[in-house]
Amino acid sequence: MANIAAQRIKREFKEVIKSEEVAKCAIKLELVDDNYTELRGEIAGPPDTAYEGGNFLLEIKVPETYPFNPPKVRFMTRIWHPNISSVTGAICLDILKDQWAAAMTLRTVLLSLQALLSAAEPDDPQDAVVARQYKENLEMFKLTARHWTNVYAGGPNVNPECDEKIKRLIDMGIEEHQARVALSSYNWDLERATEQLFS
Amino acid sequence: MADGVNSIMKKDDISSKGNRVTEFGGSEIAQESSIDEFAAPEAKFECPICLSWLRDPVLTFCGHRFCRVCIYEWLEKENACPVDNKKLNRDKDIFPDNFTRREISQQRTKCPNIIRGCLMELSPLDVESHLLVCEFQCPELPDHEKLRCTFVNVGCFEKFEDEPELQRHLEQNIQQHLTLLSQAYAKVNEVQNNDSSSSALAQANFWDPPPKAGASSTQVVPDENLQNLLRALYEKIIFLEQKAREQDIILSNMSEQISSHVSTISNFQQRYCNGCFIWYFNDFKAKIKSMRDNPRLMHYSPGFYTSSYGYKLCLRINLSPRDNNYLAILFHVMKSEHDQALDWPFCGRLSITIVHPFQSYKNIKETMMSRPELQAFNRPMHDLNPKGFGYTEFASIEELFDQEFIANNQLIIKVNAQPV
Incomplete structure (x- = not known):
């Protein structure tokens, strides 16, 4: 060096x-x-x-x-x-x-x-899916970000609703992280996430 | 100009700080400030790119200083100042800064190896090249042999070549180490609180009567009760320990008194026996055996008095020097407090009886009259008159056993001494 x-x-x-x-x-x-x-x-x-x-x-x-x-x-x-x-x-x-x-x-x-x-810059995104959610549904974005912070970064805010939906997908044989990504990407709409995962 | 004065003031400040530290530590610490300066130059002498002392300093149009090499390398790929992003033309906007160059050249710093004894004073720019040849430089150790910071347990992972370097680090990083310590302490506290609260709760539950239905709101109270109980118990323990110690002292005083009383009582007995004394010669067999092993061994009885202000005498038992199957029993005159009021030599009748424990007719009794010409009856000059008077072959040991004089491994000898 x-x-x-x-x-x-x-x-x-x-x-x-x-x-x-x-x-x-x-x-x-x-x-x-x-x-x-x-x-x-x-x-x-x-x-x-x-x-x-x-x-x-x-x-x-x-x-x-x-x-x-x-x-x-x-x-x-x-x-x-x-x-x-x-x-x-x-x-x-x-x-x-x-x-x-x-x-x-x-x-x-x-x-x-x-x-x-x-201070995110959604107009110069790295992750297009996240940026779209940020712009279209800020509350949903915050909920998702808080959930991820809780799960991966040791944050304090547990969201039982998210955990419940993820568990439903796990029960269908989906890997946990994959399930979380799918749900996060589809605004925690369980049906659409399932559809996407099994299509 | 003002800048220069400022820097002098600062230097004074630093060295006075160094002196203050010296009061606590060694002389090395006083030099700290200069090493610090080497490690991190003052902001105005520092190149923002390499963060070292400005080497061949240049000044930009926008008023920032860099090493010549550093800024030109940067401008190879960018055309803006690394500090404020203003456009820079490498041919027009860069000027040599000879003022700063001169100021730096006037700076003197001490070799970082001063902690190991190098007294060189150098220009800060020359420190690196000096270190390559400095005889006090210690060789880089392989990683696992380096000294770890003493605060490694709380998260300071610095490594050092030798003791002085570690010392310097410890002196310089007090603040940081304190921060690490307080963080670690907070963590420990947290863990402990979790621990103690759960265990305390469990214990409290253990002491409590089973909760009544519906009364579950008293979670804090048992905890408090337990604390109080513990405190009360603890106080009681201390109180009792104190008390026990006092009793011990009283007891030992009393037993001392008792033993001194016992000895005075036995003295009394012997003083007021009026010349009639019974000697219980215990542990007979062992004593005979030890006397056979060592023919010079003799046993003396306690002293007894012919009357309360009379002569003090004692008995002696040993094996006959001529035939060790026979017991010798002799009188000795002892020194007493009233010897000066008595007539010397002792004159009177002495009798010795070996008492049969069951059949008194078997008693062996011998009576003698004193013989004033013998030394044995003279006033004793020492505790005991070295000459004795009596029978060197009083009784055969074998016979004593045969005739059952020995009961409970004990021989009873009665003496009667009556002065005339």
Whole structure:
């Protein structure tokens, strides 16, 4: 790994560890390997959003050309968000692509992602299904996002109705996550989800 | 200019802080500030791209400083400032910043190995190249041999080459470690609360009478009762322990008193026996055996008095030196408090009786008159007159057994001493 990249990550790592966001448990950063090429990030779901109470793990890969190129970041925790793929966790955020600047750091990236959770950009979507729900039925979107936060990110809001519908599909032999995706995509309409699953 | 003054002020600040720390720790800590400066340069000397000291600094049109190499590499692919995104033309908008270059060149920082003894003072830019040749640099250890931060258990995963480095880390990261500790503490507390509340509840239920139908709202009360009960029991235990300790002391005092009384009483008995004393010679067989094994072994009776202010005498038993089948029984004169008021040498009648426990006609009795010419009757100079007077072959041991003088492994000897 290029010297400058490793050295910068080392310094950034220390900066994050000492930052007040870490003290407030809002963000977290851990090393995965010792040559500073891969890190594990964690952000807390912002308050007053559907993601409140959840903790979202991020995979951070630092390229050789860092900081001239942005780090590659992906959600490892499943999340229901217009700008994040519900399948792969890929993120659509300008600063991680063409708007990256060498003066940005891992700390600013983590904070930007946290900001993205509180302010989605449905017009520049990563996940078209989620974005459509967000635009057409915001309440349904919030319900779904809260449910996903509860199931995958340890959020506090249990939704027995969702759990019940998923259980119905599981009883029909559908795998749990597949059932959740289908129901989430069809606004928790059990009939249409079933139809789609068995068509 | 104002900037320069500011930086001097800051430096003073830092070093005074360092001094304050020195009061607690070693001298190394006083140097901390300079190492800190190396690790993270002041913002105005830091390149936003490599986050290190500005090397060959340049200034952009929009007023940001970068290392020359860093900004040109960035402008290879972008044409905007990495800080504020303003358009930058690599040929027109970048100027060498010689002011900053001079300021940095005047900075001196200490080698990070100062904690191991390197006293080099360097330009911050030269630290890296110095570290490659610094004799105090310790070799990179393989990962598993590195020292872990002492706070690894609460989530600080830093690793160090050696002790001083770890020390420095501990000094510098107090705040962070405290945060980790408080988080860990909160977690532990949570777990404990869950634990204790459930177990306390279970225990409370255990102590309680079975709940009456419909009265299920008193979940808190049993818990409180239990707490109170425990507290009361605990207080009682302490009270009782205290009491037991007091009693122990009283008891030991009393038994001491009793034993001293017992010894005075036996003294009295012997003092007021009027010359007639009975010696119960216990454990007879074992004593005979031990005397046979060791012919010099002798047994003395307690001292007794011929009258309350009279002579003090005692008996001695040993095996006859000529024939160890015979018992020797002798009188000894002992020193007493009233010797000066008595007539010396002792003059009187002495009798020794071996008492048969059942048939008194079998008693063996011998009576002797004192013989003033013998040393044995002189006033004793020590506790006991070393010369005795009596029979070296008083009775045959075999006969004592045959005639059943020994009952309960005990020989009874009665003496009578009457001064005239």
